[in-house]
Every structure is written in C-alpha cells, then in structure tokens.
Amino acid sequence: MEFRLHLGSGVPPYLQLVQQVEHALRLGTLAPGDQLPKVRDVVAKLAINPNTVSKAYRELELKGLAVGRPGQGTFIEATLDPVSLPELTKLRRSLTSWMATAEAAGLDDHAMTALITSVQHDFRERRGSEGVA
Amino acid sequence: MNVIETHCLSKSYGSTRALVDCTLAIPDGHIVALVGPNGAGKSTLLNLTVGLAMPSAGEVTVLGGCPAGSLPALDRIAFVAQDTPLFKNLSAADLLHMTRNLNLRFDQGYAERRLGELGIPLGHKAGKMSGGQQAQLALTLALARRPQLLLLDEPMAMLDPLARHDFMATVMMAVADDGVSVVLSSHVLAELERVADYLVLVSRGTVQVAGEVDDLLATHRVLTGPTAGVERYLGRWNVVHASPAAPLAHMLVRGDASSCPVPPGCKAHSLTLEELVLAYLREPSAGALPGPARSARRDAKERVR
Numbered sequence A: 001m002e003f004r005l006h007l008g009s010g011v012p013p014y015l016q017l018v019q020q021v022e023h024a025l026r027l028g029t030l031a032p033g034d035q036l037p038k039v040r041d042v043v044a045k046l047a048i049n050p051n052t053v054s055k056a057y058r059e060l061e062l063k064g065l066a067v068g069r070p071g072q073g074t075f076i077e078a079t080l081d082p083v084s085l086p087e088l089t090k091l092r093r094s095l096t097s098w099m100a101t102a103e104a105a106g107l108d109d110h111a112m113t114a115l116i117t118s119v120q121h122d123f124r125e126r127r128g129s130e131g132v133a
Numbered sequence B: 001m002n003v004i005e006t007h008c009l010s011k012s013y014g015s016t017r018a019l020v021d022c023t024l025a026i027p028d029g030h031i032v033a034l035v036g037p038n039g040a041g042k043s044t045l046l047n048l049t050v051g052l053a054m055p056s057a058g059e060v061t062v063l064g065g066c067p068a069g070s071l072p073a074l075d076r077i078a079f080v081a082q083d084t085p086l087f088k089n090l091s092a093a094d095l096l097h098m099t100r101n102l103n104l105r106f107d108q109g110y111a112e113r114r115l116g117e118l119g120i121p122l123g124h125k126a127g128k129m130s131g132g133q134q135a136q137l138a139l140t141l142a143l144a145r146r147p148q149l150l151l152l153d154e155p156m157a158m159l160d161p162l163a164r165h166d167f168m169a170t171v172m173m174a175v176a177d178d179g180v181s182v183v184l185s186s187h188v189l190a191e192l193e194r195v196a197d198y199l200v201l202v203s204r205g206t207v208q209v210a211g212e213v214d215d216l217l218a219t220h221r222v223l224t225g226p227t228a229g230v231e232r233y234l235g236r237w238n239v240v241h242a243s244p245a246a247p248l249a250h251m252l253v254r255g256d257a258s259s260c261p262v263p264p265g266c267k268a269h270s271l272t273l274e275e276l277v278l279a280y281l282r283e284p285s286a287g288a289l290p291g292p293a294r295s296a297r298r299d300a301k302e303r304v305r
Helices: A013-027 A039-046 A050-062 A085-104 A109-132 B042-050 B071-076 B092-102 B108-118 B131-143 B161-178 B213-218 B227-231 B273-282 B290-304
Strands: A066-069 A073-076 B002-013 B016-027 B031-035 B057-062 B077-080 B149-153 B181-186 B198-203 B206-212 B220-226 B239-243 B248-254 B267-269
Touching (some): A013 A050, A039 B161, A050 B161, A085 A109, B016 B198, B031 B042, B042 B057, B057 B071, B071 B077, B092 B131, B108 B131, B108 B161, B161 B181, B198 B273, B213 B220, B213 B273
Parallel strands (some): B149 B181
Antiparallel strands (some): B198 B206, B220 B248, B239 B248
C-alpha cells in the first residue's frame, strides 16, 4: 500500500490517509492481516509530520479497522463491506438517468456538479442536526 | 514543557521596532509553522530565541526555562539561518570536523551516514555544491548535534521542489526518530501546510495567532448567507473578517457550533489553514491567542506555588 497526498484538496492530510486505507479495503486490495506501511517509511516517502501518520493509524484503530502491535507495526484487523456489484450498477443507472434529465433541463457539467455538491452538503447537514437532536 | 516562551519581548533596531511586546508559549513535541509577511519579525524572533540578538525589553527562554543564549540552551538547540550559511572553502569532511570540535555533542556516525545516503561526497567543498546539497549539509550538521529543538529560518526559499521534498523528509525523519521539536519560518504557508501542527502567525512585530492547527481549524468557520442575515451578527460574535457584498456575504467567525449557531438561511463551511491565515492578515486588529494566554496563566500559578 502506498499513500499519496493531495494538497489544496481541503481534506486534512491524516483524513486522506484514513480514506485511502478505507478505499483499499473496499476494493479488496487490503485484507485483514496485512501490515500498513511503517510510520517512518510513510514519513520518508511523503515528507509529512509523523504525528499525522500516527493520528491516521489511531483513527483506523478507533474505527476497529486496524490494530497496533507494539514493536511490530499496525495491521489490518477488519474489512469494510464492499458495496455489492448489483447495488452499484443500480445506483449508477439511476444517476445516469438523473443526468439525462438534468441535461434536458439545460444544466452543463459544472451546473450538475454544483447541484450535487449543494444537495450533498444539505443532506449531511440535516443528518448531522438530526444526530444532535 | 514549553520549547519557546517569551514575555513582553521587544526588539528595536535603531528607530525600527522589529518586535513589539511579544508574549508566546510554544509547547514541545510540535512542528511549528512561524509565518507572516516579509518584515513581520519572524527572523528577529528566531534570532532572539537562539541568542544571536539581545532583546530591547522583555525576556525569552527555551526548553523549559533556560535563558536564550545560555550554555544549557545552546547545547540543546540547533539553528539553520536563512540561506543556510556554510564556510564555502571548507569540504564537507572539514565542516563535520569543525562542528564536532565546537560542540559538546556531535554524532559523527549519523552525519557521515546521512551524507552518504544523500550522495554528498565528503571531499567536496561546500561552495561547489548545489543549493539543495548545501541546505542538506547545513541541516545534517545541525541534526548531528542531536538537538531537542531545531529552528529553521526560511529553510527552503532557495530550493527547487525536489530538494524541498528531500530537505523536509530529512527533518521529518528526525522528528520520527528522536522527537525533535521543530520551528520552521516561511512567508509561504503552503510549504509548511503538510507538516505543521502548530501555527504562530507574526504580523507587524506582534504575534497575531498562535495555537494547534487542528484547534484553530475546529474553532473557525465561514458563514455564507444573505447579507442582511449575516450582518446582524457582526457586533455579537467574534468575527475575524467579513465581506458583506450583496447578495451573498461571507463571514469568518471564531467559535464552534454551540457559541455561534448557523443563522437561518446561512451555510457554514470549514476552512483551510491558508484561508485562515489570509483572513487574519487582512485584519491586523483581530487575534487568536488561546495557547499563550492559557499557558502563561498556568505557568504563573505554578510559580506561585
């Protein structure tokens, strides 16, 4: 597993590492028992703060996805349910038909992205406030 | 332990006030980005911390209370000044020899191993090396002293992107291996954004913002909404910067969801470190100094006890 870092994406570096591990788990390229790169190696490769890597690994441990073994490193403990293929196809198809409707209504690519981002934001916000209440 | 602590620190050069009443406390274990515009006082602060300059007023201590410039302080601090100065006529081997003899501690094995990994021949004269190699050599000399606090003044200004990456990787390895606390100054925040977990923003000779990056980002939000909806809050909240342009106004507030709930019709966005720094630079009268104030108070209490 090799980490990459996108600066200027607005996503904090530690979260990018967490998401890349989760992504690899969903795609099946990482499986329980696999060792995550040693903190020192990630630091040397990406020239980032060691605390960032430790924080990402701690987060993965808190989520129950990884476990740290003293003196050995951090290992994958559990896997994430990959989205099943039929489910994915269905979602894809409904999104495609939505896009056709949007195009017919005169939206270009940028307008669609703006709309999706805005709705996604509202959706998260609502879910967040429901969670608090 | 605070790696750097200043109380009402001021420094004037003739009639120029480079640093004015600067009070600051930086806890250990951090990689600190010391940022600010050119001429803000970053180098002055570093020079005072190392003991290369004497304060006009106030005091500065390092590594848990050692006066800046005292022997115990000098022994545990390493400083790489702007433009990584080296004796250009000396070879790398001679520079290692000299540094070893001028210091109480010097890890010759580390220095030679590091230069080997970097492909810098010991026999080459410093003046004949590339900018990147000179920077790496200066950094290696600093790290071989096994410091607890490493201060780097605009370390990457002269380096190309690859050399920057390698330079930063060397610093980060030292943090990973030895837990060195690091202060990096730069007028380009982007250089430091991927490494820094603590921010000190200096502007016009004073410290304007200081704190852990995560805390700063968690306590600042941008609210966007109709101008009328946003303007009502200008006087009530801790507003760092507002641009009340119709029809949508943006307002950067300091406060979390409980102290500044999102007004109806508005949206809240988190922001990047760069946006935060720019907003404060635009508003020199605004400040965010949770760290130093808290820490200074605590230290005062400890002293009383």
